Amino acid sequence: MKQLLRFAAVGVVNTGLGYAVIFACMYLAGLDAVASNVFGYAVGLVASYVLNRTYTFRSAAAAPGEIVRFVSIFLLAYLANLGALLLLIHRVGMHEGGAQLLAGVVYFGLSFMLNKYYVFAVNRAGTAGR
Known part of the structure; x- marks a missing residue:
């Protein structure tokens, strides 16, 4: 938490x-x-x-690999946000403001989980993200 x-x-x-x-x-x-x-x-x-x-x-892992993973996860989370936004507006018929808020939750949750368990994760061998 x-x-x-x-x-x-x-x-x-x-x-x-x-x-x-x-x-x-x-x-x-x-x-x-x-x-x-x-x-x-x-x-x-x-x-x-x-x-x-x-x-x-x-994190104490090597920064270059982390940076690549971080930017990749940022892009993935942004695309998930955009996909959720479009789905909520055009398929569900949700108001655009509410759709923005829910899509933001998708971005935040996905970004946190992937940063925690992929970008900044360090396994027992000491290598990040594997």
């Missing part, structure tokens, strides 16, 4: 940081919305990896 709460706290921090970068790029640096979004998400993704590695899961 403690890891789940830490994971959620890291999510709040990296989301806030990502939005801060997005708005700083748009309103202080004069970048367009798309470029600002790319920079914000990149910063948020890096912050998420570093904080989850050090704070949530306290």
Whole structure:
């Protein structure tokens, strides 16, 4: 339960940081919305990896392999989120706002489980993610 709460706290921090970068790029640096979004998400993704590695899961494994797994899981969880969103809106007929919330739960749950048991998992031999 403690890891789940830490994971959620890291999510709040990296989301806030990502939005801060997005708005700083748009309103202080004069970048367009798309470029600002790319920079914000990149910063948020890096912050998420570093904080989850050090704070949530306290990993000591080699970082290069973890980074590849982390980005892969991020993409997989995002695609699951998008799939759930589209399913809920177009097949179930759910209101878009409610669908966003439920799809977010799918993203959060899948991301936590895969980060815990795949990205930052260390087996008895000391190798990560296997």
